[in-house]
Amino acid sequence: MSARYDIDGLVSRLDGIKTETNPALVKQKSRDFYWYSPTLKRQLDEVSGDVVVSPKSRDEVVRTLEVAFALGIPVTPRGTGTGNYGQAMPLSGGIVLDLSLFNAVTEIHHGRVVAEPGAVVAAMDKTTRADSRQEIRLHPSTYHTASIGGFIAGGSGGVGSIRWGGLRDAGNIISLEVVTMEASPRVLTLTGDDLHKVSHAYGTNGIITKVEMPLTPAYAWVDVIHGFDTLREATEFANSAGEQDGLLLKELAVVAAPVPHDHFKRHRKYLPREKHLVLAMVADFALTPYLAFAARHRGSELLFRNDTLAPEDAKGLPPVFELAWNHTTLRALRDDPTITYLQVLYPFPNQVELVTRIHERFGDELPAHLEFVKFDGKVTCFGLPLVRFTSEERLDEIMAIHEEMGAPIFNPHRYTLEEGGMKQTDEVQLAFKREADPQGLLNPGKMIAWEDPSYDYRSGKTFLFRGLAEA
Amino acid sequence: MSARYDIDGLVSRLDGIKTETNPALVKQKSRDFYWYSPTLKRQLDEVSGDVVVSPKSRDEVVRTLEVAFALGIPVTPRGTGTGNYGQAMPLSGGIVLDLSLFNAVTEIHHGRVVAEPGAVVAAMDKTTRADSRQEIRLHPSTYHTASIGGFIAGGSGGVGSIRWGGLRDAGNIISLEVVTMEASPRVLTLTGDDLHKVSHAYGTNGIITKVEMPLTPAYAWVDVIHGFDTLREATEFANSAGEQDGLLLKELAVVAAPVPHDHFKRHRKYLPREKHLVLAMVADFALTPYLAFAARHRGSELLFRNDTLAPEDAKGLPPVFELAWNHTTLRALRDDPTITYLQVLYPFPNQVELVTRIHERFGDELPAHLEFVKFDGKVTCFGLPLVRFTSEERLDEIMAIHEEMGAPIFNPHRYTLEEGGMKQTDEVQLAFKREADPQGLLNPGKMIAWEDPSYDYRSGKTFLFRGLAEA
C-alpha cells in the first residue's frame, strides 16, 4: 500500500514523534471490533493503514497533521480501537493516528474533569475518584479499554444513560478542543451547540485534543439481578424501575432467556436457564427501596446481588455492566460465531408493547436485549438484540420488519455515519468538514455526504466507498 | 382551654424539659401559614395549644409522649411552623411539641446525611457543604426556615423536584426513626415501603426523631430568568428544557405576567411587565448549553442571570427559588391580601395543552404559576396558580372546572390529609395510626379516616373536625 503515499518522507519529517511501519503491527492498529458484523467482516478484513503515528501532545498532533496535509496523506484517528463498525479503520490507508499515548487527566474540578483524548475512561475515573469521589456520567461497557476521545467521536452512550440520556444530549460534554486538517492546523474550542460539529463524527472533521466532561458522584454501585418468567414481565419491571425518579440507578438492562445462562459463564450458577433477567447497578443507599420496589412487582425473583457475596464467590466475577451493552453481544458471539446483533430504538410510549410484539414475532432467532435509557426526558429502551445469523438478506429483512413495526434501526453492519445512523446528511458535520478538512483527508470514506453528495439513502443499496473498492 | 387537660401535672412531670405556658407565646407556636387560605383563616384563627414542650433529644421526646399518654393530652408536633394548611395547628389544644431545638446533624456520609428532625434544611446543607460539598436533593422554598422533620411530615417536594421527583418517591428518604404514642413509646426505624406509613402523615401517627436523607453534589447554581411573550411559549420552553436529560437543573418554573413585575420587587428592573417568565437554577457547568438551548427556542429573551451581576446589583436579591413554589404566592398576597392560590396537577402528556386551555379560560382571575417536576419518570408540571379571590363558592367552582378539564386539584384550603390530598383513605397510614397512636392523641382532627371512618368524600361537603367545632 505504501506506494500510494510518501510514508518515508512523512516519518523523517515527524522526527521525535513515535511512528511504526511494521506491516503486522500497523494492521493490528488498523482494526477494531468490525468483525461483530459478518457484513463488515467481509468488506473490511483487508483494510490497513501504512503507518501508525502516536503523538503524545497537542503539539505533536498539530505537527503530524501539518506534515500529512503537505504530503496529502489521509489520517484516521484512533483511540483504542474498540469501536464496532470499522469506524477507526483507515479505508484509504495512510496514517493511523493513535492517540492512546496522549492520555493525561489534566484538571479536576467540582463537577467536571479535563483530559487528553487518549485517556481510558476507567483510568480517568480512578483519578477523579481518588481526588474527590467523582466519576464520569456515562461510559461504554468497554470502560476498561475505551478512550474518552473515541467514545465522544464514535460512541453514543451506555452505562449511565438511564440517568443522563445519550452522550450527545446537551450538557453531557462541556467542551472539546479540536485541531483542524489544514496547511496550518487551527486549534478550536467548541462548546454548546457547536459540540455537535465533531461529536459522533468518527473523526472525519477534526482531531479531538482535549475533552471537558461533567462529573457526578462515584457512589458504591451494587450489581443486582432479578429474574422473570416472561420477557414482558422483565420489560415492564425495568421500565417502571427506570421511571422511579428518586431511585439512583446507573445501569438497567433486560437480557432474555436463555442468553444469560448460556453465555454469562461466571454468573451462570445464579441464572436459571429459563429466566429473563433485569440487570441493574444501584447506589448502595438506594438498594433497600430498589429491592422493596422489586418485591412489590409481579413475578420478580432476586437472583443475584454482589454486595453480600462471600469473597471467594465474588472473585473473578465481571461487573454487571460487562454483561450489558455490547458486552452481551461479545459474550454470545465468542461462544457462537454465528451470532450477530442489531441496534434498535423502541420509541416512547410504546416501548413495552413493541418489544413484546417484535420478539413474539421472531422468537429464538432474535433473543431480546434491552438497554433502558432516558431519551428526550422520558424512559424508553434501546435494543441490542442478538441475531442468529443465516444470511445478509435475512438480516436486512429482519431490520425491514423492525422499521415496518415502528422500531427504527441504527444499522451496525455499515461503516458510514449516515447508514449507521439517521440515514440522512448531517449538515452541521458536513459544513464543519468543509471548513476543517477541505482536502477530505480525515478518516476518508465514512461520511457519505462528503464522498458522494448525490447519494440516495432510500436506494436500499449499501454505500461502497470508492477508496475501499480500489484497495 | 387548659381546663380540658392537666397541664400543670404535665409540666411538673416533664421537669428538665423546656416547657412554655404563656398563652400569647403558646398561641404563636400554634400557628402556621394557614392564613394563605381565606377558608382556613376563618376556620382556624382561634386555634391554640395549652403548652409548648420543646424536647432536645429523643429521650426527651419519649418522656414527653409517655407522660402525655398517661394524662390523655393530645400532642401536635411542630417543626418550624411554615406549613400552609394548618397542619401543625393543635385543633384539640394540648401540647405543641416544638422540635426546633432537637436539630443536630449527626452523621455525614458520601451520598447521605443523618439529622435530628428539627434541623433547618439550609443549616443541614451548610454543614454537609462544608464537610464534603454535598447538599440535600429536595427542599421547600422555605429552605431557610423549614425543618427537615416538618418537610417530611408535611411537605411534598420543591426545589430539586425537576431532577428527583417528589419527596415520597422511593429513594428520596432513606430511613426514619419514629416514636409511637403509647403507654411505653416504642422507637421504630422505617425504610423502604414502610416510609409511607409516616411521610406526609402530618405527624398523626408517630413523632419523627431521626431522618436519613440522600445527598447530591452541591454545585454552584446559577439563577437564570428568560422572558416570553406568551404563556404558551414559556410553558413549552420550560417543558422541553426539563426534558433535556443532560442539563443539570435544580429548579424550573413558569410565572405568568404581570405577577413577576408586580410582585418580585427586588428583581423588578429586570422584568418587563408583559413578559411571562421561566425561572431556572442551572449548574454552573451547564450554563453554556442551557443558554444555547434557550437561544434556539422561539421567542426566548434572556432577562436575568445572577452570575454576571455587579456586586452592588446582586446585593439584597433573593435567590430565584424564593420567587418560586409557595414564595410566589407569598410575595403576591403580601402585596394584595385578596390573592390566594390553588395546587393543580397537569398530567403528562397533556400538560402544555391543559395549562394553555385552563388559563385561556380564566384569564387574569387566575395568573399561572407552574412548577416543573419529574413525575413517574416523565416531566410534567404542577400548578400553584394565584387566584384573585372573590368568594369561597367561586373558589370551589374554579377547582371544579379544573377537575372537569382534567387537572386534579390538591386543595390547599383544607386542613385534613384526605381533602388536601387524594380524597381517599390512606390505608397504610391509617393502619399505622391504629398501631402507633391507639388513643388518637397525635395531631387530632387531621386524618378523617380516623375521626370518622364512614365519612363520604364525595359528599361535596367540607369535613369539620368535632374537636374544632367544640373549641
Ligand SMILES: Cc1cc2nc3c(=O)[nH]c(=O)nc-3n(C[C@H](O)[C@H](O)[C@H](O)COP(=O)(O)OP(=O)(O)OC[C@H]3O[C@@H](n4cnc5c(N)ncnc54)[C@H](O)[C@@H]3O)c2cc1C
Ligand atoms: C464489547 C463492546 C462493548 C461496547 N459498548 C459500548 C457502549 O456501551 N456504548 C457505546 O457508545 N459504545 C460501545 N462500544 C463501542 C466502543 O467501545 C465505544 O464507543 C468506545 O468508546 C470507543 O472508544 P475507542 O477509544 O475504542 O475509539 P475507537 O474505536 O478507537 O474510535 C472510535 C471513533 O472515534 C474516532 N476517534 C478516536 N479518537 C479520536 C479523536 N481524538 N479525535 C477524533 N476522532 C477520534 C475514530 O476515528 C473512530 O471513528 C462497545 C464496543 C465493544 C466491542
Ligand SMILES: Cc1cc2nc3c(=O)[nH]c(=O)nc-3n(C[C@H](O)[C@H](O)[C@H](O)COP(=O)(O)OP(=O)(O)OC[C@H]3O[C@@H](n4cnc5c(N)ncnc54)[C@H](O)[C@@H]3O)c2cc1C
Ligand atoms: C412561603 C412558603 C413556601 C413553601 N414552599 C414549599 C415547597 O416548596 N414545598 C413544600 O413541600 N412545602 C412548601 N411550603 C410548606 C412548608 O414550608 C414546608 O412543607 C416545610 O417543609 C414544613 O416544615 P416545618 O418545619 O415548617 O413544618 P411544620 O409546619 O412545623 O409541620 C408540618 C407538618 O409536619 C408535622 N411535623 C413536624 N415535625 C414533625 C416530626 N418531627 N414528626 C412528625 N410530624 C412532624 C406537623 O405536625 C405538621 O403536620 C411552603 C410554605 C411557605 C409558607
